[in-house]
Amino acid sequence: MQIEPFALERWFDRYEHDADIMLAESGIRSLDSADFDTDPGELGYVIPTDGDPEFRATIAERYDRTAEEVVFTCGTQEANLLAFLSLVGEDEDDHAVVVTPTYQSLRSVPAAFGEVSTVWLDPPDWRLDAEDLKAAIRPETEVVVVNNPNNPTGRYHAAETIEACYEIAADNDAYLLCDEVYRLLAADHLPPVASMGDRGISTTSLTKAYGLAGLRFGWLCGSSEVADSARKWKDYTTISPSIFGQHVARQVLDPAFDADPAGDAGFGVDYDGSVDPDGVSKREAAILAENRELAARNRERVSDFIAEYSERGLSWHEPVGVNGFLTVPDGFESGRAFCRQVVEEESIVLAPGECFGVESNDIGGDGRSETGGVGQASAADGTRGTEGTDDGSEPDLGGYFRLGFGLPTSELEEGLSRLGEFLDRNR
Numbered sequence: 001m002q003i004e005p006f007a008l009e010r011w012f013d014r015y016e017h018d019a020d021i022m023l024a025e026s027g028i029r030s031l032d033s034a035d036f037d038t039d040p041g042e043l044g045y046v047i048p049t050d051g052d053p054e055f056r057a058t059i060a061e062r063y064d065r066t067a068e069e070v071v072f073t074c075g076t077q078e079a080n081l082l083a084f085l086s087l088v089g090e091d092e093d094d095h096a097v098v099v100t101p102t103y104q105s106l107r108s109v110p111a112a113f114g115e116v117s118t119v120w121l122d123p124p125d126w127r128l129d130a131e132d133l134k135a136a137i138r139p140e141t142e143v144v145v146v147n148n149p150n151n152p153t154g155r156y157h158a159a160e161t162i163e164a165c166y167e168i169a170a171d172n173d174a175y176l177l178c179d180e181v182y183r184l185l186a187a188d189h190l191p192p193v194a195s196m197g198d199r200g201i202s203t204t205s206l207t208k209a210y211g212l213a214g215l216r217f218g219w220l221c222g223s224s225e226v227a228d229s230a231r232k233w234k235d236y237t238t239i240s241p242s243i244f245g246q247h248v249a250r251q252v253l254d255p256a257f258d259a260d261p262a263g264d265a266g267f268g269v270d271y272d273g274s275v276d277p278d279g280v281s282k283r284e285a286a287i288l289a290e291n292r293e294l295a296a297r298n299r300e301r302v303s304d305f306i307a308e309y310s311e312r313g314l315s316w317h318e319p320v321g322v323n324g325f326l327t328v329p330d331g332f333e334s335g336r337a338f339c340r341q342v343v344e345e346e347s348i349v350l351a352p353g354e355c356f357g358v359e360s361n362d363i364g365g366d367g368r369s370e371t372g373g374v375g376q377a378s379a380a381d382g383t384r385g386t387e388g389t390d391d392g393s394e395p396d397l398g399g400y401f402r403l404g405f406g407l408p409t410s411e412l413e414e415g416l417s418r419l420g421e422f423l424d425r426n427r
């Protein structure tokens with residue numbers, strides 16, 4: 001078995017540490033540990049290791065599921081890994097359909113265990129055509145993978161589209177796995193896929209919408225069959241989530257743990273001890289409201305910037321969440337070339353569009369080892385890997401770059417101002 005290098009992580013590894021401004025982070029700015037009680041007491045494992053049963057039951061209610069159908073994980077990344085370990089690779093011909101461009105692990109991990117077909121989103125608005133998905137599905141398809149809202153494009157697929165994807169997967173006895181890590185950044189969000197029926201699996205965490213990446217706390221919610229298999233694998237991955245993560249996550253998500261019933265919940269809301277009608281804690285509501293407001297404000301700033309430089313070829317499909325996929329300005333050969341020049345001249349990190357496709361390359365490297373080939377992210381036996389479908393053509397992702405705007409507005413403004421100077425200089 002082989003796994004491709006994670007192109008985005010390699011790119012960040014090369015540039016992020018020394019750069020002045022990170023304009024490629026896909027989540028909202030981080031909250032401060034001082035806003036929470038960070039003392040969980042005894043520093044043992046979380047017991048039981050799949051998470052506190054009462055807290056799991058609280059999370060399960062969001063999906064109309066039971067505590068047994070929820071497994072707490074170290075972030076969405078582990079939730080996705082456990083899902084793929086559970087669904088793909090048992091049989092030689094196990095197959096996954098992955099909607100792309102996407103966060104690389106959603107494609108590379110199933111490609112390491114089985115075979116992957118790619119269904120492309122259609123630019124410029126990155127529309128998902130459920131008919132393409134239908135054409136890609138096979139009798140051996142175990143899972144259809146979407147990320148909604150999508151990273152990197154920010155496209156939020158509509159309820160009808162996701163319902164159609166669910167029906168196609170379920171009719172084929174396959175699962176629809178939806179990575180919903182950005183879902184709550186949308187004020188008007190869809191119901192989670194795990195609430196749609198037995199064939200839905202939702203994965204998420206407190207990383208992107210809440211600004212709590214450092215907790216490394218997330219979960220998977222799906223059928224007991226999938227959850228039990230995920231538990232079996234989890235004994236070999238991380239055993240349990242971090243006890244700090246669960247302790248702080250509970251303060252955010254569990255209405256019963258809302259901070260100081262008599263006082264202020266922090267984040268600008270007066271907390272009166274009550275729980276809002278959706279069963280969401282006041283604290284969670286306050287964090288999400290503040291984050292959505294920051295996202296909306298910053299999205300407008302980026303939108304103005306794009307309008308100012310539209311004659312240079314800059315455009316985007318206005319995203320949901322806090323990352324957008326912009327067209328590379330005229331005069332630059334590729335996303336990679338553009339982003340490299342920006343970081344070298346302006347010390348601003350952007351993410352090349354090539355990181356989100358099906359290339360297996362050393363994108364963070366010096367260019368000499370880039371293969372640039374499409375498809376064939378093959379495992380060692382040569383029988384597995386990725387292939388394009390005949391349906392929906394592959395967009396040229398080298399014509400795009402991802403810009404993350406979840407950072408504090410003043411930092412975003414500094415970044416955009418430097419980017420503007422760069423564009424004015426490089427005509």
Ligand SMILES: Cc1ncc(COP(=O)(O)O)c(C=O)c1O
Nearest residue numbers: 026075076077103151181205207
């Ligand atoms: C779609 C998607 N899923 C998962 C992750 C990783 O999330 P976590 O920090 O919860 O593991 C990311 C990070 O960028 C992401 O974009």
